Each structure stands twice: as structure tokens, then as C-alpha cells.
Amino acid sequence: MTPDFVIKDPRSRVELRLRGDASSQERLAFLNDASTRIGSTLDLTQTCREVVDVAVPRIADASGIMVQERLITEGEFPGHPTDSAALVRRPATAVAVDNPWDWATAFPAGEVTVYPPYLPQAQAMATAKTVRIPYIDQTIADDNARAFGRPIIARLLLGGSFLITPLIARGNVLGYLVLVRQPCSEPFQEPDAALAEELAARTSICIDNARLYHRERRTALALQSSLLPARLHHPPGLEIAHRYLPAGDLAGVGGDWYDVIPLPGDRCALVVGDVMGHGISAAATMGQLRTATQTLAILDLDPGELLFHLDNVARRLNPDQIATCAYVTYDPATGAVAMASAGHVPPLLVPPGGEATPLPVVPGPPLGVGGERLETCTATLPPGGMLALYTDGLVETRDRTVDEGIATLCSLLSGPPRALERVCDTIAEVRRQADERDDMALLLARAVERAT
Known part of the structure; x- marks a missing residue:
């Protein structure tokens, strides 16, 4: 059983059911309670689950919510404000009945379908008006069963009561909330319809907010992904591996990037950067800075000089x-490494089979702040040694400092030589388990053992 099929004790109906003659204060109290429980997150499926959880058993024995599939998958409103033939999905169902498994079979959570126009569900979508059926007769029950090829539907609905309320936001029908009462319960009355419409109105706002959030997040991720290199340059004398993991929410989707840029004389530059801020603007700035870095690299400047000019570019792009x-150059002929940092976490050096340690780079001001020339530091990468460049999303969390995170990363990189892809997988898996809300970029480069 999926977590989006909620089962409740049917005996709770006696104690919790809002009666047909409930006072306006009781109905208002129900709606206030619903407002605090619905929309606790910006996850659309969770919002739908909260709605049916609120409705059952307070106002119904069973409840399902149907949302237009395009809204879920694309974050876009449908082409028409009302559409009885729209493809809809059932994100969540809740029941307080004696035979919950039958209801799960009849109305499975996650089902994607189209309701025939003769069904009351489609009529609610077409008219944008609540449909109340005090008594579900044999014809309506059979029509529902026939539409989906599940005879069990007719048996469950016959003699019950239907209340189908459209979910409307910005003049568009997003889907509908369906409430069902069994024959043993009081049929839906007009006051119940008014209450359901209030519940649906509040639900629609939450669903629309979730839609907007996920649409912007998808856009930011798509832009960020399109601006990252699909295939990195593999320079002579180096093995390269990399990983990028997006943030778990929009608040962390920013502008992490990485690159490997060829330089004259078989040398190369390794670059990792992180645009502060979030969303589409940060991703767009990231793309501009990555392009500017590639352009400046053609001039073959030393790392400190290059970042000085990149800072000037950053201030012009978006103040x-x-x-x-972090910008690092490597010469495979000598193993010489030169590096500079504009406010970035330090690269790590891993000697063959040894322990990883941060390189002694002197961090200057971040790009867009400075105007200062940054210091270029040097080191040597021995054959079989590895460089690790990364963003702070890999080492800084809500529960640990940057220094603690770097120490953890060093422990993951240290030890006997392993395939770079395997090392990347291990680090990425540790990051996934932490469920952090920030992007993460990782770039590993290992010096190939030179033949003797």
C-alpha cells in the first residue's frame, strides 16, 4: 500500500463527523483546522494527501483528489479553463470504511485517466461547478464501473452519496475533490456542498503555490543543467571524474559549476565555482561566468590574474x-600546480595512497566584491596523486561547520588508490543520505603514472 492511500478507523466517524445541522462556528472551526493542516509543504502530492486526510472522516467516508496531469508534470495550466476530457491523476485517497482494500482496488492512488463526459466527475470539470448527488443509483454506479472496467466500483458506490467540487485557481479548473458517503451515513446536503467548496478553494491556492514552486525549480535546474558541460575536456596526463547533485529544493538551486579548460603546452585549467543566491538568476549568472572564464583562459594568465579579471566581469554582469x-592550472610535464581562490573552499591534494589535505591557497574576496589582485599559490601533484575541487554544498551543512565537512571529505578521499568514478559515487551517496538543501559540484583529477 502506498503512503498516498490513507486508511482510518471507520469507528471514528461517529465521534468526528461534522453533522448536517452543525453550527456556523463548528464549520468555521473545521475550515480553520484545515487551513493549518493543508499546504504544510510545497510538495503537490503531500498537499493532496493532507486534503483527503482532513476530509475523512470529518465530512466524508472516502475522499479522493484528482489533479490535471499537465499541471503535475509540466507545472502549467491547461489550455482551456474548463475541460471535461482532461487527463487527470489521483495523487491521494483516504477512507474510513470497513473494507479499505476494496476501495484501494477501485480507486488506486496515482492512477492517471480521463473521465468520460457522462460521469459527474467530468461534469464538475466541464462546468466548474459542484455536483451533488444525494443518492447514487444503479445507473451512476454502473457508469463509473464500466468507465474503468472495475465492477467493484459499482458495488462500493451504490446507495451512497457523491459530492464533487472543482479545484479552481486563477479561473482555471485544476481538478476536483470527490467526497463519498456510504449508505450507512447521512447523504450530502446543501450546507455540505458549501463547506466542500470552501475546502476546495483553500486547497486550490495551495496546489497553485506548489505548481509555481516546482515550475520555477524545474526551470532553474534545466537552465543550470544546460549550462554545465555535457562532456569535459580530458587533458594529457590526467584522469578526470566529476559529479553534480542539485539541491533538494528551490532555495538551494543556485549556480554551482565546474570545467576543465585546455591551455597551451598540454597544460590545463581546473575550475569550480559557485554563484551565491538561488533560482533562475543564479543559474544564468553561472553560465555567463563559466563562459567568461573560458574566454579569459585563452589569454593564459596566471590564476590570480585571471580571477582578478573575472571579478571585473562579475561586477559588470550583476552587481x-x-x-x-577556485582556478587551478596543471602542467603534466613537471607536475606543477598553480592556484588561486576567490573566496572558495580550498582544493584538496591526495598523494598516492596517502591522506588528503587542503592545499595552502590564500582565499581572496569573492567575485563581484573585490577589485583586489589575488595571490597565486603553487604546489606539486606527484604521479598517481589526485586533486579534488568542490563547492561548499559538499562540506557545509546545517549540522557541521565547513572545517568539519572538509575533514570528512578528506577521510573519504584518503586511502589506497581507487577508480575515480567509484570515489565520486561514494562521495555523492554520502551527500544524498545527508539530504542537504544546497547544490554540490565535485571535480577530481588524478595524475597519470608516467612510464619509466
Whole structure:
């Protein structure tokens, strides 16, 4: 059974059911309670689950919610304000009945379907008006069963009562809330319809908010993904591996990027950066800075000089956004490494089979802040040694400091040599388990053992 099929004790109906003659204060108290429980997150499925959880058993024995599939998958309103032939999905169902497994079979959570126009569900979608059926006769029950090829539907609905209320936001029908009472319960009355419409109105606002949130997040992720390199340059003398994990929510989707840029004389530059801020604007700025870095790299500047010029570019692009960046050059002929940091976490050096340690880079101001020339530091990458560049989303969490995170990353990188892809997988899995709300970029480069 999925978590989106909610089962409640049918005996709770006696104690909790809002009676047909309930006072206006009782109905208002129910709606106030619903407002505090619905929309606790910006997850659309969770919102739908909260709605049916509120409705059952307070006003119905069973409840399901249907949302237009396009709204769920694309975050877009349908092409027409009302549409009885729209493809809809049932994100959640709740029941307080003696035979819950029969209801799960008849009305499975997650089902995607189209309701025939002769059914009351489709009529609510077509008219944007509540449909109340005090008594479900044999014809209505059989029509529902026939439409989905499940005879059990007729048996469950016959003799009960229907209340189908459209979910409307910005003049568009997003779907509908369906409430069912069994023959043993009092049929739906006009006051129940008014109450359901209030509940649906509040639900529609939450669903629309979730739609907008997920649409912006999908857009930011799509933009960010399109601006990251599909295939990195593999320079002579280095093995390269990389990972990028997006944030778990929009508040963390920013502008992490990484790159490997060829330089004259078989040398290369390794770059990792992070635009501060979130959403589409940060992702767009990231793309501009990545392009600017590639352009400046053609000039073959030393790392500190390059980041100085990149800072000037950043201030012209968007003075309201700043970024951090680590820029490292490597010469396979000598193993020489030169690096500079604009407010970025330090690269790590892992000697062959040894322990990872942060490189002694002197961090300057972030891009977009400075105007200062940054110091270029040097080191040597021995054959078989590895460099690790990363963003702070990998090491800084709500529960640990950056220094603690770097120490943890060093422990994951240390030890006997392993395939770079395997190392990346291990680090990415640790990051996934932490469920952090920030992007993460990781770039590993290992010096190939030179033949003797």
C-alpha cells in the first residue's frame, strides 16, 4: 500500500463527523483546522494527501483528489479553463470504511485517466461547478464501473452519496475533490456542498503555490543543467571524474559549476565555482561566468590574474550577485600546480595512497566584491596523486561547520588508490543520505603514472 492511500478507523466517524445541522462556528472551526493542516509543504502530492486526510472522516467516508496531469508534470495550466476530457491523476485517497482494500482496488492512488463526459466527475470539470448527488443509483454506479472496467466500483458506490467540487485557481479548473458517503451515513446536503467548496478553494491556492514552486525549480535546474558541460575536456596526463547533485529544493538551486579548460603546452585549467543566491538568476549568472572564464583562459594568465579579471566581469554582469571560484592550472610535464581562490573552499591534494589535505591557497574576496589582485599559490601533484575541487554544498551543512565537512571529505578521499568514478559515487551517496538543501559540484583529477 502506498503512503498516498490513507486508511482510518471507520469507528471514528461517529465521534468526528461534522453533522448536517452543525453550527456556523463548528464549520468555521473545521475550515480553520484545515487551513493549518493543508499546504504544510510545497510538495503537490503531500498537499493532496493532507486534503483527503482532513476530509475523512470529518465530512466524508472516502475522499479522493484528482489533479490535471499537465499541471503535475509540466507545472502549467491547461489550455482551456474548463475541460471535461482532461487527463487527470489521483495523487491521494483516504477512507474510513470497513473494507479499505476494496476501495484501494477501485480507486488506486496515482492512477492517471480521463473521465468520460457522462460521469459527474467530468461534469464538475466541464462546468466548474459542484455536483451533488444525494443518492447514487444503479445507473451512476454502473457508469463509473464500466468507465474503468472495475465492477467493484459499482458495488462500493451504490446507495451512497457523491459530492464533487472543482479545484479552481486563477479561473482555471485544476481538478476536483470527490467526497463519498456510504449508505450507512447521512447523504450530502446543501450546507455540505458549501463547506466542500470552501475546502476546495483553500486547497486550490495551495496546489497553485506548489505548481509555481516546482515550475520555477524545474526551470532553474534545466537552465543550470544546460549550462554545465555535457562532456569535459580530458587533458594529457590526467584522469578526470566529476559529479553534480542539485539541491533538494528551490532555495538551494543556485549556480554551482565546474570545467576543465585546455591551455597551451598540454597544460590545463581546473575550475569550480559557485554563484551565491538561488533560482533562475543564479543559474544564468553561472553560465555567463563559466563562459567568461573560458574566454579569459585563452589569454593564459596566471590564476590570480585571471580571477582578478573575472571579478571585473562579475561586477559588470550583476552587481547584486557574488560568486566564489577556485582556478587551478596543471602542467603534466613537471607536475606543477598553480592556484588561486576567490573566496572558495580550498582544493584538496591526495598523494598516492596517502591522506588528503587542503592545499595552502590564500582565499581572496569573492567575485563581484573585490577589485583586489589575488595571490597565486603553487604546489606539486606527484604521479598517481589526485586533486579534488568542490563547492561548499559538499562540506557545509546545517549540522557541521565547513572545517568539519572538509575533514570528512578528506577521510573519504584518503586511502589506497581507487577508480575515480567509484570515489565520486561514494562521495555523492554520502551527500544524498545527508539530504542537504544546497547544490554540490565535485571535480577530481588524478595524475597519470608516467612510464619509466
